[in-house]
Amino acid sequence: MQTSKRLDQALQKLYTAFHNNTLNPECCKQCAVGNICDNTDSWKHLSDGHGSLQLNYVGRVHETLGRRFNGYTPLELLQIEAEFLKGCGYTLPLHHKNARPKHPTSKTTLFKGLSAAIVFLCTLDGIHNVMDPTQLLDFTPERKPQAEAAS
Known part of the structure; x- marks a missing residue:
């Protein structure tokens, strides 16, 4: 699966933060976007x-000027963080x-938040969820024939 440079970098930073225990949803430097x-x-x-x-005034100015932070626009960064926080349960x-x-x-809370953020990151780049096991294993679930499904 081909991914963009910005997605590769974001995934690597998030993966590293998760496994190094440096991911904290309540800290602006250690949350999902802080790590990105x-x-x-x-x-x-x-x-x-x-x-x-x-976006506040500063955010709107950066957005209007086309400014990107590690490949992401100001609005995309806010959306990534919102997905992460909602996934964590905030x-x-x-x-x-x-x-x-x-x-x-907790690892469970952070995993749920990261999963939600990664789904959104993939959506931004127009690719399938990189965490979807059916994509990783090249697997398509079998469908039941119409006659069995009706019974």
């Missing part, structure tokens, strides 16, 4: 809230009154 942006928090200035899908935007997972840095 080389563990910087400069991306957080694109919106007024962590998990928000609304109610967006992040706020102390909103729902959050009981164990935000």
